[in-house]
Amino acid sequence: NAGVTQTPKFQVLKTGQSMTLQCAQDMNHNSMYWYRQDPGMGLRLIYYSASEGTTDKGEVPNGYNVSRLNKREFSLRLESAAPSQTSVYFCASSEALAGGASPLHFGNGTRLTVT
């Protein structure tokens, strides 16, 4: 069972370069999420997609764009990378049950360094 798959696992970018982080889930979940995790800051929500065709900003959306390509795939794009975007990025998915009783299932993460 693959669950949530993220690519790439590691990436080094120079300031100003662009890249797209890919995420796919095979659990038939409706909702997908992008988080970043920084030392001392915990996990912070960047963007999420409640269902196919919708996206919404989270706590820290500036500098990022997202695309919900279909029910399985949710990508995160950095148009012009900055050193402040050095972080570990996690994609997650959720069944999104009514009442909020569904947990998030996380991918293995992408470790991004911007120099």
Next chain:
Amino acid sequence: QKEVEQNSGPLSVPEGAIASLNCTYSDRGSQSFFWYRQYSGKSPELIMSIYSNGDKEDGRFTAQLNKASQYVSLLIRDSQPSDSATYLCAVRSGGGADGLTFGKGTHLIIQP
């Protein structure tokens, strides 16, 4: 601003003892509560979920919820060295598709 607070630790517990991890949250309307375990360099994995006041037990783990006090806790009985990790408290305040708000985590060390 919805906040979830945890003591960052490290919390050091002898092997075989009970580890007690605590979490408070600011949004009184929060409905769902989760505990995740994260090993260094790995992704968070779900340990427990709890939705109503009281205790919920699953093996060596017990989650406790007190909505009046806005307090969630996780007890780990018979602690093992493999339990050494960072434990993240997470809260969902809104609807079923809303993201979770995470605390910064408590670093737990089980001493053999």
